[in-house]
Amino acid sequence: MNEALDSTGGAVPGQRFPRQDAGGCGPDDRVPEGVMLTTVERLYNWGRKNSVWPLQFGLACCAIEMIAASMARFDMARFGAEVFRPSPRQADLMIVSGTVTKKMAPQVVRLYNQMPEPRYVIAMGACAICGGPFRDGYNVLPGIDLYIPVDVYIPGCPPRPEALLEGLIALQKKIAGQPLTGAGRPRHLDADAPGAFPVPEYGAHDLVGPQLPAAPDA
């Protein structure tokens, strides 16, 4: 564990203890070899970010790239995210991979609501981000972030598996950087954070129901 923490947690900002040298005795000579000092926050986030289990579903051609990313050639297992769960109850990450039609949007939001916290969303590809080439059409949602909060946007049409992996790494960095207390804490540690997001309903001309405010520019 000592090595793993070193290799994956070395880049975390605000690190309180310097890296141990190989074969050294830790930051302090009084700490014996094989013992490492860290914070609960870092250890907790290190565990969370290295076992992000995605929900197994795909919406369009981006899903093919997602499948490729999970297979041996690109091997998402290297990042601990290979365990695609068929149930939202066991999933941590929703990869919205593809075109979200207005007819499908309520089901996507409902699946998201069924996921337990902590949960994260990757909007994969132009369609999931903003509707893509179908944005002005009658049947495609102009961005899944109208209804659920998106953590990482991956542009592309479709994004290559490497792009999905980079998005996953970006998400891991975000998880690793989340403080467990204070303003930027994850939603599951914030009792006031919304647990369920309103599911849009089918209206006479369009989906009806409250939408999320526009995402702030990153």
Place this chain on the structure above:
Amino acid sequence: MQTLEQIKDRIAAALPGARLAVIANASPAGQPSLLLDHEHALEAARFLRDAPELRFDYASNATGVDWPERTVKERVKVKKMIDGVEKETEELAERKIPGCLEAVYHLYSMELGHGPLIIRLRTGNRTDRVTLPSLTPVWRSCEFQEREIFDLFGIVFEGHPDLRRILMWDGFEDHPMRKDYAPAASGEAKA
């Protein structure tokens, strides 16, 4: 395969009183089509399917077309009195073509290996006379495609066994493939 004119004559001979018209196609494809009337469409379709030398047993495609009302400008020859002399001159005249909705079927014969034969049905207008006879009783493959036409163009097919929307949800009221459809602005809050 016989020519469209020959097929038309055969239908006319088999179904006296049927109003048929060959619609020319000026595009490079040059595929003319056959316009059927509402009263005889079902019988004509059965005839096309069952006549031993035609045997159009496969409807590969059914689709809709929206024709909004349009005006065309044509050169018309008019006789006019000019300086006391009657002369024939050309004038630009506008002609209104009323709008309608159209269902187009592409037929092939698997048995005889010919096709396509293109037949068309037209509604009375685009608002209240939008009923056409369903050809699903003749070609089962039209079932979903006629539902799609009903969904996206708003043509009501009489005699269809299960006429519901197929792509949009049940409570949806518009017909998105019509030319005058304007999508609801659901992304405005975001943009």
